[in-house]
Amino acid sequence: MPWTNGDYPPSMKNLDTRVRHKAIEIANALLDEGYEEGRAISIATAKAEEWDKDHPK
Template sequence: MPWDMKDYPASMKNLDHITRKKAIDIANALLADDYPEDRAIPIAISQAEKWAEDADQQEKNKFKKEKNPQKSDSHDTDQNSGRLLDADVAVKFEDDKWQVISEGAKRASDSFEHKDEAVQRAKEVAENKGTDVKIYKKDGTLQK
């Protein structure tokens, strides 16, 4: 069931207004991609909190002015979302950065200068998805 700013999961009630708005928007998009509610909610909250932490004030102000998410909003769907939902999360060194990427995805969800930061983020993503983390060495071999 999609949500709006007046009807949203109880787990979002303690988020500040703009973070809640972002979480609802993300959660609704995940629901459109056939994520089950019990998985969409924690993923959306985690991603919204990360967005709120990383976004500059200009981006936040722009998002704040956008229309509030509605239950009837349409979202572009991703046919690979179901497959990626169950995919393990990998930490790989590519393009001179540590990348956090779901196995089978076309692009990384995050990149970091330091491996330990990437591993921490991968663990958060995997926990939200209920999957495992695979950590690779710089040379591309799987770390034990």
Template sequence: MPYTKKDYPDSMKNMNKIARIKAIDILNAMLKDGYDESRAIPIAISKAKDWYEDASNKEKSEMKKEDVTDHKKDVNSSAKLQDADVIVEYSEEDGKWRVISKGAEKADSLHKKKSDALDRAKEMLKFREAKLISKKRSE
């Protein structure tokens, strides 16, 4: 049964109301895609807080009306990647350092500096039981 605007995890109770609605929306989508609830909750909270910081007033206003319980299963779900190792490697094609989950089709992000890519990879690993694979530029 999906979470609602009135029935949500206790860890969301002190969030800003709009950010909480977004977190519930993200959480329900992740659960529908097969994520483990104990891992999905902190991810949803973190992503919702990031969204809230960047969202326009219009987006925030629209979120109030959002049906946070209606989600279709994503056939391209990344749930299978939730415990995948995170790889930092240089991409000759892009001329940047990329951060990618092992088995993923697309990079999570691209960075000019390897240190920035490593920082992003470590952030991703906070929510995973996985390891960081850092490759040298020539590999």
């Protein structure tokens, strides 16, 4: 099930909005590649937080 900025996993609710948007984008791409939802969420969250550190506002 692809996620949107208005419908995303509960585990992403406490992320900064900018990080959450990136995590949703990454998670949806991982789902398209065949990853399971739980794995996609954890990978996407970690990658989005890493991306945020490398791309300051």
